[in-house]
Amino acid sequence: MLNLDHISKSFGGHRVIDDLSLTFDLGVHGLLAPNGAGKTTLMQMIATLIHPDSGSITWQGQDILAMDEDYRGLLGYLPQKFGFYPDYSATEFLIYIAALQGIGRRQAKPLVADLLEMVGLGDRAGQRMKTFSGGMIQRVGLAQTMINDPDLIVLDEPTAGLDPRERVRFRSLVHSLAQDRIIILSTHIVSDLETIADRVIMLKDGRVRCNLSPGRISGRLEGKIFLVPTGYRLEEGQALLEEEHEGGETSLRIYSPWPPDQGQVVTPNLEDAFLVVYGDERS
Known part of the structure; x- marks a missing residue:
């Protein structure tokens, strides 16, 4: 030890x-x-x-x-x-x-x-x-x-x-x-x-x-990671994590303590936790 x-x-x-x-x-x-x-x-x-x-x-x-x-x-x-x-x-x-x-x-x-x-x-x-x-x-x-x-x-x-x-x-x-x-x-x-x-x-x-x-780190964000349309305007307390591209369409992956309008909840991962913790410090 x-x-x-x-x-x-x-x-x-x-x-x-x-x-x-x-x-x-x-x-x-x-x-x-x-x-x-x-x-x-x-x-x-x-x-x-x-x-x-x-x-x-x-x-x-x-x-x-x-x-x-x-x-x-x-x-x-x-x-x-x-x-x-x-x-x-x-x-x-x-x-x-x-x-x-x-x-x-x-x-x-x-x-x-x-x-x-x-x-x-x-x-x-x-x-x-x-x-x-x-x-x-x-x-x-x-x-x-x-x-x-x-x-x-x-x-x-x-x-x-x-x-x-x-x-x-x-x-x-x-x-x-x-x-x-x-x-x-x-x-x-x-x-x-x-x-x-x-x-x-x-x-x-x-x-x-x-x-x-x-797994436990990701689990802390359960119910707080969402996909929203590209035109979605972030509110205070929310954070943009990244853009996701699938089937020719682009969505925004965001952190939000509450369900946003038009938001689809998704399974959190360690990358989400990293981006939430470090924000603009990441490199």
Whole structure:
């Protein structure tokens, strides 16, 4: 169990994380917020790259800073952009990473082969990484996080810049790894979390806005999401979420605490919740 207890972090007088408390158990936990909302700062504190100004982060009751190497030995971390050597093959790169973890070459070679098979790159193991697509690079990054068979995996915006097919493949890989470990995945892409996250944590103004399953978050908007004609004039308290196009006709998808005239109630989803919570802050 990873526990964050009243942590805060400021940069240049601006408080990015404000007295935040969270507990992470086994499964996939999604941090969902627009860019600039503090997701990366929170992830970097969990990865011990930066330290909270106040509060504490503990693993199984022990302070992670006091644990030092013992904590990093059970952590797998994939930053938004990770460094690699373009002229290295995937195998060479992962064997190098294994060496940094203190794993000898004899042990590393079969381990790396298994990891590349796991992420679907077994047939590209000897190919130079400079020829890889963005999605393939991210899959090597995921293999990198698994070198030490971690109990905790931290993935910071891992699908940013990937095409929809690669995002689906990456999500499937993450879901397969979450059976017996904690995975924390930050993103501003709602679809990355709707099907694989056990819990979705929305951050706003450095604090937790909600921490629930995707279904429970969507359920809060039951009876409050409607389709209305394009000429509908919003009233105070209502919000336009998006335009919907179907069968050559355009409708407006809106949030409304009451049934609007000519409105058709529709089933809410996580995207609706994201748009309602963040409004014009979304990106």
